[in-house]
Amino acid sequence: MHDIRAIRENPAEFDAQLARRGLSPLSPEILALDEARRTAIHAAETAKAEQNSASKQVGAAKAKGDEAEFERLRALVAEKKAEVAQMQTEAGELDAKLRDLLMTVPNLPLADVPEGEDEDQNVEIKRWGNPRNFSFTPKEHYELPAVSTAMDFETAAKLSGSRFVVLKGGVARVHRALAQFMLDLHVDKHDLSENITPVLVRDEAMLGTGQLPKFAEDSYQTTNGWWLIPTAEVTLTNYASGEVMEENALPQRMCAHTNCFRSEAGSAGKDTSGMLRQHQFEKVEMVTLCTPETAIDEHERMTSCAEAVLETLGLPYRRIVLCTGDMGFGAQKTYDLEVWLPGQNTYREISSVSTCGTFQARRMNGRYKPADGGKPEFIATLNGSGLAVGRCLIAVLENGQEEDGSVTLPAALHPYLGGKTRLVDGKLV
Known part of the structure; x- marks a missing residue:
């Protein structure tokens, strides 16, 4: 959420940054609400002062035996009390209206974020690894003989509908091994603290990280009001809520492996084949809480942590900086990591790493006490995938496929697979 004082001080700059995200000016509407709210608050405070003054005079009139003055003042107190209540209600309604409006306004991009309308204007800034030259036409993950019996979409559809999958046998174990490998790498090498968090959260948690109110349709809600998390960003970041x-x-650098749930609203007909885009999936999420001054360095560090997963697995990838029109709602700047998928002959997103500045902390009132003893200030928050486990499985399978239909698995996973090195007909060998 935005600082209303910053909007008051420089509304033109606020609107200029919104324009970079393709949005019309909002400062006139915001400042009009703010002015009405402040006027109502001032009026309520003035009426309250008048009420208090009249209340003090009531006793004095009674003591003097001035019955007429006593009755006049008592009536005035009652009148002011009703007036104060009405004005406080009006001020409260205007305050809520202003907050609701600010809750729907996205974060402002950093100065070095490239301008653009959509993903076509994103900018590639790095490549690592060379895509393998196959002596045969590589298949997509769900077409591979090594996994066809262990990646069951029909049973999943019977159980849950489309965009679900049942993993079996060796493929299920490779999926589990990938999550374990990622956690161990982040904890042992990158000094992140491991967490196990709930996947059901209250409205306040989703509001804090920006999933609500604007993107409710992208998530699932239970009949008793809990939300299924779309990512552990929600739970980990909200550790700071009210603190x-x-x-x-x-900085506090954390990671968590969780199931994640997304309705994929608006993605009908997109990536319907295989397990690239699912309603339920697993992810190892990274979150950092830090001071605003260190957030840029932490963004680079977190991105390097995600890249290390791909590099250790030997998976070619590229780093993209998202343009202003393609960034997420809460981000100031985002790097996407896209892994090479030979079955599709293209790079596909496998991680998104964002710095959010104090935007989320303002929504959840997460602050820190400066070491020099100054007043509490809002923290900065960052989040990133480290990585999406299912998409990493896809990349491992497609990049490791062999002409005989088997899959050669990365050496980094061998210790997690009991020394097995290949997938053949859904089994580890």
């Missing part, structure tokens, strides 16, 4: 941390306790 005041010590600056010397920052």
Whole structure:
């Protein structure tokens, strides 16, 4: 959420940054609401002062035996009390209306984010690894003989409908091994603290990270009001909700492996084949809470942590910086990592790493106490996939496929697979 004081001080700059995201000016509407709210608050405070003054005079009139003055003042107190209540209600309604409006306004991009309308204007800034030269035409993951019996879409459809999958046998174990490998790498090499969090959260948690109110249709809600998390960003970031941390306790770098749930609203007909886009999937998420001054360096660090997963697995990838029109709602700047999928002959997103500045912290009132003893300030938050487990499985299968239909697995996974090195007919050998 945005700082209303910053909008008051420089509305033209606020609107200029919104324009970079393709949005019309909002400062006139925001400032009109803010002015009405402040006027209502001032009027309520003035009426309250008048009520208090009249209340003090009531006793004095009674003591003097001035019955007429006593009755006049008592009536005035009652009148002011009703007036104060009405004005406080009006101020509260305007405050809520302003907050609701600010809750729907996206974060402002950093100055170095490239301008653009959509993903076609994203900018590639790095490549790692060379795509393998196959002596045969590579298949997509769901077409591979090594996995066809262990990647069951028909049973999943019977159980749950489309965009679900049942993994069996060796493929299920490789999927589990990937999550374990990612966690171990982040904890042992990158010094992230591991967490196990709930996957059901309250409205406040989804509001804090920006999934609500604007993107409710992208998530699932239970009949008793809980939300299924679309990512552990929601739970990990909300550790800061309502808290005041010590600056010397920052940065807090965390990771969690969870199931994630997304309705994929608006994606009908997109990536319907295989398990690339699912309603339920697993992800190892990274979240950092830090001071605003260190957020840019933390963004680079977090992105490198995600890249290390791909590099250790020997998977070619590229780093993309998203343009202003393609960034997520809460992001100031985002790097996407896209892994090479030979079956599709293209790079596909496998991680998105964003720095959000103080945007999320303002929504959840997450602050830190400066070491120099100053007043509490809002923290900065960052989040990123480290990685999406299912998409990583797809990349491992497609890049490791052999002409005989088997799959050669990355050496980094062998210790997690009991020393097995290949997938043949859905089994590890």
